[in-house]
Amino acid sequence: MTVETGRLDATLLDVSIAHKITHWHECGGNGRCTTCRVRVLDGASHLSPPTRREAELAQARGWDPTIRLACQTSASGDVTLERIVLSEATASQLRTETVGREAGAERRLAILFCDMRDFTALADSNSAFDVVHILNRFFDALGDPILLNGGIISHYVGDQICGLFGLDDADPARICSGAIRAAFGMVEAIDRLNEDLARSFGIRIRIGIGVHFGNAIVGDVGHPTLRRFTVIGDDVNTASRIESMTKELGATILVSRAVAERLAEGSLSVTATKMTRLRGKRNDIELLAVDGFADPSPxxxxxxxxxxxxxxxxxxxxxxxxxxxxxxxxxxxxxxxxxxxxxxxxxxxxxxxxxxxxxxxxxxxxxxxxxxxxxxxxxxxxxxxxxxxxxxxxxxxxxxxxxxxxxxxxxxxxxxxxxxxxxxxxxxxxxxx
Ligand code: HEM
Ligand code: FES
Structure with missing residues (x-):
């Protein structure tokens, strides 16, 4: 769409807002969140030079010069731009930028795995078309709580989804409580989805969620033509194994002691605890079945x-x-x-x-x-x-x-x-x- 403005001091974001273009601006236009970024397709010479804040962000995140922060830039002539962030998912994927892509980096992360119980039974008793439809609804419902609580969706494996928390944060308490709020949010989302699935397909989906806090290596991995953001490490396997234990222990959400320890004492409502040896591991680990915050904030x-x-x-x-x-x-x-x-x-x-x-x-x-x-x-x-x-x-x-x-x-x-x-x-x- 083409818009005109007579205000040379208006930022590109101001112009979008004035013309009702849905343009993300999480920090309100203060050069902190980077969600207002645009790609300049034409007319770059008509744009104001980067502010100091923008220049610092661009350097730290390795942007090419075609990316500009709309809230820090104004135009003195015709420009052609494209918004980059159009959904919660793209906003969240920007968090992976804080990782050195090629070199990889070791991070302290909360790692969440969630999967659908009895997926095989569901797949056997429904048409291929319905299975894909149900899986997409399932991933759709589960993704939002991850994204909204500071996480990114790292990858899917079949009916399993993996969320990472802490890529752009260093505070373990905040990281772990984000992951746990996401887990509770996922249970709520599945309850809502089930009301619908019960009506349309006569089925209910049950899920198991495992959360662990530890070290992981993150970076882009793969053939040069198909590099993907990937997370690897012992603690990632542990998180996945914790998730597998939910079935055995009859719990919906299991978190490791490492996660619970990062939160204030007594902040979780714990329904059971268990010392156990995860498959392929040498040491015992304490797992806690949780069903909510003991005293949730408003x-x-x-x-x-x-x-x-x-x-x-x-x-x-x-x-x-x-x-x-x-x-x-x-x-x-x-x-x-x-x-x-x-x-x-x-x-x-x-x-x-x-x-x-x-x-x-x-x-x-x-x-x-x-x-x-x-x-x-x-x-x-x-x-x-x-x-x-x-x-x-x-x-x-x-x-x-x-x-x-x-x-x-x-x-x-x-x-x-x-x-x-x-x-x-x-x-x-x-x-x-
Ligand atoms: C106190 C009562 C409020 C009134 C009367 C009001 C009214 C308005 C008006 C007139 C606009 C400009 C619309 C236009 O240009 O056509 C606007 C923009 C907007 N309002 Fe409100 N608003 C109120 C409170 C809020 C609150 C509490 C929120 C969010 C929590 C909100 C979110 C927004 C957003 C996101 C925009 C788009 C522009 C921008 O981001 O600056 N408003 N509002
Ligand atoms: S709105 Fe946050 S950086 Fe522009």
Whole structure:
């Protein structure tokens, strides 16, 4: 699409936002997250030179000069660009950039394996077409919790999926809690998928998940024409073996002591522990069967319901805007371009913010910036009350009988934090004016 702007000081990201082009900007345009990157196809000489922050990132990550950060670049003439990050999956794969590709690197990672129990029975009793369809639905459901909790999908082996956590992080507690939140998220996602599969195919999928924390070698491996990001090492095998033990021990999620140790004492709800010798290993290892956090934070609880809430993002958004405009009709006038594309951005933003709140990596600055920008959209501080009320009503409308007090309270706290950060940013802008 072709767009024109008369503002020479506008960044490429500002131009996208002004023209309703869904352009990722996790850190709110502060040169930290790199999700706003674009590839320059033509007109590079019309672009402003890289800011210091952009130059540092480009050097550290080995970008070729055609990649630019949209939030750090402005144009003084015609340019042709392509967005690079279009989905949660590409955003997450960018994390592999922090690894020296050719040389390989040793990393401390949380490694998660998940597989489908009784896959052979399922494959035998369904047509090939249905098996592929079910497998894709399965991987689709399982992938999101990995991506949303700071992980990447490393690879698939048949009906097994492997997630890695910690490629762009060095804090073991954060890495391990991300992996565990992903595991709980996967169980929730499978429960939701099963409701559907029971109706359409009369089947239920059961899964087993193993999580371990340790060292792994990561890098691109393979024939020069087909190099793939790969993870290898003893601890990777251990994670896979832990996953195989879930069946034997009758547990859905098993984590090693190495993972549990990285979290605050007593933070996991442990249903059983077992010292065991994994196949092919010389030493015993302690495994813990876990079924949740002992005292989950409101963000974790909100994250658990976000999948169900945003199963149909456009329905959710339409309902939300209808509720908000019913409560305060004058707000409709602010959405000069309608709420169609806006709904997709809002749903996406909610999903990634709710997951990010636990670690607050780019989320704090991203939300403050968004609050500041909302002043420019005509949003007054007082409107935030209406947003909150309309969002809680929409959550209740969409969840129906499934809305528990716990979920409602978790959203109430989560919205306070999101809106609080946006108001902080907006307040700074009001003071500036
Ligand atoms: C307090 C009530 C709010 C109002 C009245 C409001 C209204 C608006 C308006 C008028 C726009 C510009 C639309 C256009 O140019 O057509 C916008 C953009 C946007 N809003 Fe809101 N908004 C509110 C709160 C929020 C919250 C709480 C979030 C997310 C958690 C959010 C997420 C977004 C996003 C992602 C955009 C796209 C542009 C950008 O990223 O800067 N908004 N909003
Ligand atoms: S680096 Fe541009 S939005 Fe984060």
């Amino acid at each position: 963000f974790t609880l909100a994250q658990r319901s976000v999948g169900r809430l945003l199963d149909h993002p456009s329905t959710f958004a339409a309902q939300f805007y209808a509720n908000m405009f019913a409560m305060r009709p004058e707000l409709e006038g602010l959405f000069v371009n309608g709420t169609g594309a806006q709904g997709a951005m809002l749903s996406h933003m909610l999903r990634s913010v709710v997951s990010g709140l636990e670690t607050r990596k780019h989320v704090t600055i991203g939300l403050q910036t968004m609050g500041r920008k909302h002043v420019g959209y005509g949003v007054e501080l007082d409107y935030y009350r209406t947003f909150r009320a309309a969002m809680l009503k929409t959550i209740s409308d969409v969840m129906g009988a499934g809305l528990t007090r716990e979920i409602e309270e978790s959203w109430s706290v989560t919205l306070d934090v999101i809106l609080g950060l946006m108001k902080e940013g907006a307040g700074a802008e009001f003071r500036r004016n």
